[in-house]
Amino acid sequence: MKKLLVFLFVAFTLPAITKAQVTNQRLFDTANFMPEHYAQRMALFATQKLPKNPIVFLGNSITEMGNWQKLLNDSNVVNRGIGGDNTYGVLHRLPEIIAMQPAKVFLLIGINDIGKDIPGTVIAHNIATIVKQLKEGSPHTKIYVESIMPVNPDVPNFPQHYDKQGYILNANKLIKAAMQPLQVPFINIHDLFTDAQGRLNAKYTADGLHLTQTGGGYEKWIAFLKKGGYL
Template sequence: MKPTNFLLAILLITTTSLVSQSIEVDSLHRPRNYHIQVNQFQGYPDSKQDIIFLGNSITAGTNWNELLGLPNARNRGISGDTTFGILERLDEVIEGDPSKVFILIGINDIARNYPDELIISNYEKIIRRIKKGCPNTEVFIQSILPVNNTFTRYKNHYNKDEHILAINKELKNLSKTNNVNFIDIHPHFLDEENRLSRKFTEEGLHLNALAYQTWAELLKPYLK
């Protein structure tokens, strides 16, 4: 290697290292009402027949027991939550020893620019803790839903499509490795431009009634 090329290589390595070191992850960030909702969840009675829906605002946005016609369906979604928030409150779910847990989390991690590998690492911790704490619980990992950047309300969440796809691919692999179920709901919500279809959303991120009805139909085979 010529001296100039060697110096250029060193410069590139140093620059890459500095860029990677400059990424700061606020693992302690929690939504404003996070602790209030966690306290509420802790006060609810548990049953081994419970079916838990665990996630962020996408999960929180419907009444799962009414949507699915299942009185034992429990909503454990918190708007704005991340994989770090799930890890912090996961004991509340584990202690209930539920029948099933359906997990959808990660879009807020992506919006906050958490590295993909960190999100996957947190997912693996979630899976392993559930399998260890309540081994009879059936775990379902759902792919992260698409967004639509033709809207303007949630700019931090838009234009992250490559990250959503990359994480979903790794979630499928992770589910297989850890012997849990993977449900790829992402493709069912796409338009012809591979964005969250306008028929499913009013602002490009959260879901409307039609979207939840579509989601419910996708889940029915796993609820028997």
């Protein structure tokens, strides 16, 4: 009976992550993902006057490159994207997000973890930890976790260490599963941007990884969020 209960616990607790896995990720400490740009962005954030209970877009360069205030025509929107950031970096800077007591947080993170071959189980675990800390520190915040976006290695200037589409799909499954017990919406923007081969549609990107400012990708993203009732 005891063995059965242990089996059921493991089977239905997703994503599964062992203590050893967490320990092994110490080499991926936030210090390894805090380049000069990270420090510059954090210094900029510290000087900004913030609106009360803002809508926060939180993530990496894909988020940083979005002009969210203009896209939404809303000065209550705050961009907290940092190019090169990963799940560890977001965890490191989460107190600044919690201090805002945001009305909503849209989190898109994970592609830089994948670029460093951090396991999908660890990515999902870290995102779940981010969500739990947000819930605890800012209980009135509505949290939305967005899927990792597709990539397209056939586009010129593509950084080859991101050529891991299968890895992305697996991580998204694990992240989605991790959000279910936390009752946090998982928004599938991955499929929003794919072409017939399941890659990032070339019309939205110049390097197979990021969205361009003028390709219409960000506008499509916002329209999708509005249609889904998230904005």
